[in-house]
Amino acid sequence: MSDAFLSLQGVTKRFLGLVAVDNVSFEVKRGEVVSIIGPNGAGKTTLFNLLTGQLRPTDGAIHLNGQLINSLRPDARAKLGLGRTFQVTKPLLSLTVLENVMVGAFLKHPGLKEAEACAREMLAEVGLSQRVGIRASELTLSERRKLEVGRALAMDPTMVLLDEVMAGLNQSEVDDMIGLIRRLHQRGLTLLIIEHNLKVVRSFAERVIVLDRGVKIAEGKADAILSSPEVIKAYLGDRRK
């Protein structure tokens, strides 16, 4: 048995004729920060949906902490320590910021008081302490992203999957989010991060995995991968579309 927290072996997802994720294998160890990159449509979000249980793989095996989780529901995977954000944020718009994060906190704190205390702590961590009482619908895009991270943290995860949390943010908001990711890493959290901006990837990732048309085409240390001709070609191909 390896010491990986997350392990994928030959994971495949077919949608009718399309192979969105094609025989992908990799491991992530506790405490690592790994980035998944690849052009639009490469299968990155589908891969996250397979990991957190929104989708079931057509083939292959996903292990979390040594346990096969292929057929577990999302809430059961969350209990095992897997948290995530969504590329398109899904806050409960009519609830307050505090209540949104309490929804996450209830997973491990059934009591109202404990859930609220946990939610307030996580909102401080993501920098939303000033916004606890307002409705989620009133947040800016960057604040919604922080809310999603706060809700994931409130579930007390070992590993968090972040899906393009920088997209659409301005430079100072991006810098802010990079700072948050660094703090989470320092706290010992394991992070798997989908990110399109390679400069941003360079700023935090230790290891990079590249997907192209569902296939893992490269994996290795960030510096080597981000200067690889094959990776650059996959990205230039994307721009020509």
Ligand SMILES: Nc1ncnc2c1ncn2[C@@H]1O[C@H](COP(=O)(O)OP(=O)(O)O)[C@@H](O)[C@H]1O
């Ligand atoms: N639920 C679905 N049904 C059918 N096709 C899908 C579904 N989800 C994603 N796809 C297709 O799978 C491919 C990969 O999509 P996605 O995982 O969203 O890519 P990425 O996140 O890398 O941009 C795309 O061609 C997309 O259209």
Ligand SMILES: [Mg+2]
């Ligand atoms: Mg995506």
